[in-house]
Amino acid sequence: MIDWEFVQVAVEAPLSHPLTYRLPKDLAAQASTGSRVRVPLGKRSSAMGVLLGQGAASEKFEIKDISAIVDEPFLGEKTLKWLKWLAQYYLHPPGQVYSLAFAPGAEFRKKKSNKRSPTFLREAEGKTSKAAPTPNADQKGAIDSIAKSVSEGKYETFLLYGITGSGKTEVYLRTIENVLALNKQALVLVPEISLTPQLIRRFVERFGENVAVIHSHLTPRERADQWWSAVKGEKKILIGARSALFCPLENLGLIIVDEEHEGSFKQEEQLKYNARDAAIMRAQFSSCPIVLGSATPSLESWHNVKLQKYKLLKLPNRVENRPLPVIEIVDMRLEKENRREKGFVDRPYWMSELLNNEIVQVLNNKEQGALFLNRRGFAQFVICQSCGFTESCPHCSVTLTAHNRGLRLDCHYCGFQKQIPRLCTSCTKDIYTSVGLGTESVAEDLKKLFPDSRIARADRDEINSRESLEALLDKINNHEVDLIVGTQMIAKGHDFPNLTLVGAILADVGLHFPDFRSSERTFQLLTQVAGRAGRHQKAGKVIIQTYIPEHPAIQFAMKHDFENFSQQELKFREELNYPPFGKLASIRVQGTDLAKVEKSADDAKLRILNLQKINSDYNNLEILGPCEAPMAKVRGKYRYHLLLKVISAKMMNAFLQHLTQNLDWLEPGVKLSVDVDPLHLL
Ligand SMILES: [Zn+2]
Numbered sequence: 238m239i240d241w242e243f244v245q246v247a248v249e250a251p252l253s254h255p256l257t258y259r260l261p262k263d264l265a266a267q268a269s270t271g272s273r274v275r276v277p278l279g280k281r282s283s284a285m286g287v288l289l290g291q292g293a294a295s296e297k298f299e300i301k302d303i304s305a306i307v308d309e310p311f312l313g314e315k316t317l318k319w320l321k322w323l324a325q326y327y328l329h330p331p332g333q334v335y336s337l338a339f340a341p342g343a344e345f346r347k348k349k350s351n352k353r354s355p356t357f358l359r360e361a362e363g364k365t366s367k368a369a370p371t372p373n374a375d376q377k378g379a380i381d382s383i384a385k386s387v388s389e390g391k392y393e394t395f396l397l398y399g400i401t402g403s404g405k406t407e408v409y410l411r412t413i414e415n416v417l418a419l420n421k422q423a424l425v426l427v428p429e430i431s432l433t434p435q436l437i438r439r440f441v442e443r444f445g446e447n448v449a450v451i452h453s454h455l456t457p458r459e460r461a462d463q464w465w466s467a468v469k470g471e472k473k474i475l476i477g478a479r480s481a482l483f484c485p486l487e488n489l490g491l492i493i494v495d496e497e498h499e500g501s502f503k504q505e506e507q508l509k510y511n512a513r514d515a516a517i518m519r520a521q522f523s524s525c526p527i528v529l530g531s532a533t534p535s536l537e538s539w540h541n542v543k544l545q546k547y548k549l550l551k552l553p554n555r556v557e558n559r560p561l562p563v564i565e566i567v568d569m570r571l572e573k574e575n576r577r578e579k580g581f582v583d584r585p586y587w588m589s590e591l592l593n594n595e596i597v598q599v600l601n602n603k604e605q606g607a608l609f610l611n612r613r614g615f616a617q618f619v620i621c622q623s624c625g626f627t628e629s630c631p632h633c634s635v636t637l638t639a640h641n642r643g644l645r646l647d648c649h650y651c652g653f654q655k656q657i658p659r660l661c662t663s664c665t666k667d668i669y670t671s672v673g674l675g676t677e678s679v680a681e682d683l684k685k686l687f688p689d690s691r692i693a694r695a696d697r698d699e700i701n702s703r704e705s706l707e708a709l710l711d712k713i714n715n716h717e718v719d720l721i722v723g724t725q726m727i728a729k730g731h732d733f734p735n736l737t738l739v740g741a742i743l744a745d746v747g748l749h750f751p752d753f754r755s756s757e758r759t760f761q762l763l764t765q766v767a768g769r770a771g772r773h774q775k776a777g778k779v780i781i782q783t784y785i786p787e788h789p790a791i792q793f794a795m796k797h798d799f800e801n802f803s804q805q806e807l808k809f810r811e812e813l814n815y816p817p818f819g820k821l822a823s824i825r826v827q828g829t830d831l832a833k834v835e836k837s838a839d840d841a842k843l844r845i846l847n848l849q850k851i852n853s854d855y856n857n858l859e860i861l862g863p864c865e866a867p868m869a870k871v872r873g874k875y876r877y878h879l880l881l882k883v884i885s886a887k888m889m890n891a892f893l894q895h896l897t898q899n900l901d902w903l904e905p906g907v908k909l910s911v912d913v914d915p916l917h918l919l
């Protein structure tokens with residue numbers, strides 16, 4: 238019940254501010270701050286919106302009436318504050334941000350649900366009350382630290398850094414028990430790909446029907462059922478991929494973000510938010526602790542530990558003291574000569590003698606092998622096969638990308654270009670080879686080398702649904718395939734008892750993405766890939782092939798040494814003001830007409846320079862570009878981008894608000910979008 242005549246409504250439309258409406262007396266009884274409402278908008282007779290608070294009469298505009306209050310639970314104060322922050326920080330229309338907190342498929346609420354759980358929960362039910370493992374001393378220490386914040390109901394960020402196989406999940410489960418004892422709710426965010434039946438089963442075994450799960454492969458009805466059961470508090474634990482963060486839980490006692498370093502927490506379209514960062518703010522507004530878990534924490538989180546903003550909890554040992562796998566590195570620079578000498582001319586350049594022999598061995602022993610490639614294998618670069626040198630940008634320290642059928646090299650940060658030198662700049666002995674390897678061609682090569690083996694591919698082209706991923710995981714578990722060629726898709730969280738060989742085909746492919754985070758990502762991937770081997774009785778072998786064996790990402794991964802890797806990498810980031818030291822924002826300009834896109838990108842730069850002239854606060858803002866985005870044309874649209882770099886997050890936000898206030902200078906048909914804290918610059 239509210240008695241304001243005029244109210245503010247965030248309307249679900251691309252508007253940068255809430256609008257004022259009149260609240261008819263007969264609707265006032267049902268209305269409250271956070272209510273979902275229907276309003277007329279322009280020529281539309283009905284748009285959805287959220288009532289935010291009191292508004293004021295205006296003589297300048299005609300004020301329209303709210304037409305209906307939608308019968309849904311309203312958003313509470315903590316959720317509203319958090320959503321407001323999101324809209325401001327990521328510069329997204331507030332009405333569109335608020336709408337994310339209402340479950341899709343609201344129509345199912347009216348009808349009586351048959352309350353039948355989705356398949357994945359039914360499978361797990363009836364398996365409750367399995368005896369929980371006793372935590373070891375490290376796990377216990379972590380559980381106790383978090384328990385203190387849980388019981389005090391205060392915000393604190395914990396970084397749970399535990400090596401692969403160290404038992405992080407048990408820490409989560411025990412901590413959630415403490416939350417339930419206080420009759421509060423727990424939200425668990427995991428990367429979509431980790432939402433496997435195995436993970437859900439562990440939660441259901443411990444907490445039975447108290448678990449709700451949201452992922453992208455539920456039917457709309459199942460999704461709505463899970464969503465509302467959590468909102469109403471019928472279920473106390475909500476597990477989901479990043480969108481579950483928007484479920485308007487007002488009684489949160491804990492948030493967990495597992496695999497916090499994962500890139501998939503960043504949404505790249507629409508509201509370009511990072512669910513990990515947004516979850517930390519959510520915990521602040523909810524006055525509850527948040528636990529970020531990882532075997533390879535992001536440098537952002539690690540830096541925050543160093544600054545004492547986050548509390549570090551370590552799990553340095555594998556459970557039951559199982560050993561970490563031994564990692565062998567193959568220096569690919571020696572392989573070219575080796576192939577020639579031994580007459581292996583048919584062997585593809587990416588296959589070393591050692592890897593080849595190990596595959597033969599695995600097939601003879603009737604075991605399994607997995608070969609990993611980095612996901613974004615389409616970025617072409619050039620490498621000297623004799624010395625391993627690659628060309629990088631003199632201004633940005635990122636690898637140059639090959640264009641124009643390997644004749645030209647481009648920097649996708651600043652637009653620097655050069656012709657490809659005839660001979661390697663470093664050793665001057667060899668010509669460059671253009672590299673851009675995909676899983677498909679690796680699988681084809683394997684088929685030729687090992688015609689009798691059963692080969693499966695695991696990448697986004699091949700595996701496009703939860704069902705096909707699970708079917709593949711079953712096939713691997715039942716040993717219906719011998720060799721798996723995949724991306725990081727299968728590098729995470731899975732345990733295959735018969736998998737004894739893991740090979741990273743070309744670790745360099747990841748190192749040479751035109752991205753300042755390529756080193757960090759490569760370290761993370763290699764660590765995770767290695768973590769797959771030898772988790773069971775059979776010993777595992779890990780082989781990393783590279784042209785630059787001395788690279789720190791590879792050396793430290795081989796030694797399982799995250800702490801020294803991060804120390805060195807942070808030094809490099811600090812020198813160039815890259816995150817976590819500087820803040821980045823990417824401004825993308827796109828459209829179907831290339832000339833107009835180029836013109837608008839140039840105009841954007843001029844406007845930025847102008848703003849700097851007017852306001853001296855913006856002087857230490859650094860501008861890179863404009864230049865063609867690495868994926869220069871996507872779905873028929875040309876893309877240009879500019880990168881902004883500055884130390885202060887506050888200044889970045891103020892500047893971006895300023896820049897996007899008015900966009901009528903853009904050429905017709907050209908759109909500008911802003912990505913704050915971009916994660917993938919491709
Ligand atoms: Zn550059």
Ligand SMILES: [Zn+2]
Pocket residue numbers: 621622623624625626661662663664665666667
């Ligand atoms: Zn060379």
